Amino acid sequence: MSEADLSGPASAAAAGGPFVEHDLPCLACGYNLRGLALAGLCPECAAPVTRSRAGNLLKNREPGWVGRVALGLRLVAVAFTICVSLLVVGLLMLRVGMIMSGRGDG
Numbered sequence: 001m002s003e004a005d006l007s008g009p010a011s012a013a014a015a016g017g018p019f020v021e022h023d024l025p026c027l028a029c030g031y032n033l034r035g036l037a038l039a040g041l042c043p044e045c046a047a048p049v050t051r052s053r054a055g056n057l058l059k060n061r062e063p064g065w066v067g068r069v070a071l072g073l074r075l076v077a078v079a080f081t082i083c084v085s086l087l088v089v090g091l092l093m094l095r096v097g098m099i100m101s102g103r104g105d106g
């Protein structure tokens with residue numbers, strides 16, 4: 001008998017706590033957490049079972065990390081807006097330059 005068998009459904013049920021009743025891959029390593037106690041850890045990587053059960057959604061992530069991701073996305077949006085604005089201004093200046101030089105008619 002391997003050591004992993006000690007953390008199976010029988011031991012979780014014997015511990016009296018709730019356990020994972022369906023196939024649930026560990027978010028960190030992919031190990032199937034079925035039968036493990038919800039309060040336990042993944043036997044492969046020691047990640048909390050509750051983290052995998054909560055899912056890989058932003059609402060379940062650390063608020064500080066989500067805030068940093070949001071800031072990064074805002075910065076990307078600002079940079080994109082500046083680039084498009086500069087492109088439009090450049091094209092307008094090119095068009096005005098062509099009109100002023102008499103080559104903008106056609």
Ligand SMILES: [Zn+2]
Pocket residue numbers: 026027028029030031042043044045046047
């Ligand atoms: Zn794991």
